[in-house]
Amino acid sequence: MAHAVLFCIILSLSPGTGIAAEPLSTNDDKIGYFTPATQPDATAYLPPPPQPGTARQMVDDQAFTSTRMLKGSRRWALATSDADLHEDALLRSFSCAAGFTINSANLPHLTALIHRMDVSETTDMRKSKSYWHRARPFVGNGQPICTEDDREHLATSGSYPSGHTMLGWSTALVLAELLPQQATQILQRGRVFGESRIICGVHWESDVQAGYMLGAAEIAAMHGSPDFRADMEQARAELAAQQHNTARPRKRTCALEQDAARHSPL
Helix, strand or coil: CHHHHHHHHHHHHCCCCCCCCCCCCCCCCCCCCCCCCCCCCHHHHCCCCCCCCCHHHHHHHHHHHHHHHHCCCHHHHHHHHHCCCCHHHHHHCCHHHHCCCCCHHHCHHHHHHHHHHHHHHHHHHHHHHHHHCCCCCCCCCCCCCCCHHHHHHHHCCCCCCCHHHHHHHHHHHHHHHHCHHHHHHHHHHHHHHHHHHHHHCCCCHHHHHHHHHHHHHHHHHHCCCHHHHHHHHHHHHHHHHHCCCCCCCCHHHHHHHHHHHHCCCC
């Protein structure tokens, strides 16, 4: 019965059936906002991940251990939904915070902006993961994660920094700028999106903290691109035209997100 309830919750959160974590795509068909001269280097500006036996690693260990008991809970279901990085799912996850359903099909300029952001950020994120190549918290212990189908892939992918957190937080920053009247709610949802990676058991707490820093740094640097600024203005106009002509998000989903915000694992 518990599994059936959890499945229903996940379906109510996700716009489709593909709820497993979607690795950030290579997006080779699109050019990012950075040039070689403007591409940030996170291996230089991020601090290194915690080392075994340090106080910082003990904090990471405690966060991982304490959140394993959330398996099967509503918060676990939200973390599972947040693992989907398809652009439509990512944008819809901010619907409650925005106050209206964000449907990528009706917002092509916003969707293209988020896609190109992904392209731009992924280079720095992947370089950082490869540079530190930190093992994920579930490796070697068999503890549950919320996207079991991705366990094998994730075990070979560096944990530090969190790419999901980077993209979620950078999306929150952009939406907060485009919808300033909803900035607080959007930024709160961006924080919860990152925390879902801790709940999911696929990232250490420090991975997520670094992901917030990474996303903020990337967006700050992107503002130096004329193409980024122009795309932001197109997305702003598009959102202004759509936000009053679309369905409201599910109250149940919004209540779950608010509960998650009140019970941070950090």
